[in-house]
Amino acid sequence: MSNSNEPSVNLWPYVGYYSLTMVALTIALGILVVVIPTLSKEFGKAAGFAISFGSANVALYKFVRRNGRLFNRGEYWTIVLLSTLAAFFISAPLGWLAIAGEAKQHDLSNVPLAVWLGSVLFALLLTFGLNAAWYSSRFGRTLLKAELARRARTTPRRSARAVLRFTEAEYRSISLFRRNSGRKTAHTFSVIAPRSGHAAFLNRPRSCGAA
Missing domain, CATH: 1.10.10 (Arc Repressor Mutant, subunit A)
Structure with missing residues (x-):
């Protein structure tokens, strides 16, 4: 994370990049599953992590490209929280469809409400933890170094013009x-x-x- 004294910027565009990337990657995964129905459940779990990483990475790349720095502390926790909520609202309909399909094959009426609530809470905490990791300086420093190097190559030419x-x-x-x-x-x-x-x-x- 960068210096906390830096003025914060509007994070909603980057939440939008996160959401659009997640939707696009989820649709691509759905098409892949339809085309290749023999894919295992382990592949689906791994793809879920890849979608989460790809979505956060696109948002982080856009932020670094536009601002030339990493998130400050306030921006970091805000983008983590907003991205987690965005992922929840995107995944909720898919989860409901999966449960409806499972209910046709098995009786889920005996599942306690606490189990459902615990599952939702676990999913939220897992997504929050993953976003916190993807947005961290560990991944951001690489993008920032590349962006600063790009600016160093292009800025003198632009200034001369x-x-x-x-x-x-x-x-x-x-x-x-x-x-x-x-x-x-x-x-x-x-x-x-x-x-x-x-x-x-x-x-x-x-x-x-x-x-």
């Missing part, structure tokens, strides 16, 4: 001022050139700015 566009705009304004005011050109150079720090560029021959 931005400076060039800015200086061209200044030069056009100077040329227009020169044509309209004549004697005030020297004053314009003395004001704009020191601010931009590109006197050599601004002192190009006068023909370059005439259009």
Whole structure:
């Protein structure tokens, strides 16, 4: 986690990334099960962990890519809680369908209510623990290092292009001022050139700015 003094950001977009990824991966798993019905239950359990990891990893990647840092402490626990609730609301209909299908084959009326509540509580705690692990700095540091390296490679080029566009705009304004005011050109150079720090560029021959 990053410094807690950093201002918090809106986490709902990243909860959305988590939810959309989970839905997409769950649909993909359902299609795979239909196409290959011989898949074992152990594969389904492993796929559940993979879906949880993939969903949190996408949300964490989007956060690091946009903010250039990891979650601070408040953001961390908030995203863990919101992602857990999102996973619960996404999984609840699937769980209900699974129970309805099982009820057609076996009588579940004798199952105590405490068992159902305990199962739901266990699922919530398991999902919360997994999200806490996936969002932790252990996984986030790798994404952060990659993002910082990407920015280090691309930022100088972007800065150079931005400076060039800015200086061209200044030069056009100077040329227009020169044509309209004549004697005030020297004053314009003395004001704009020191601010931009590109006197050599601004002192190009006068023909370059005439259009």
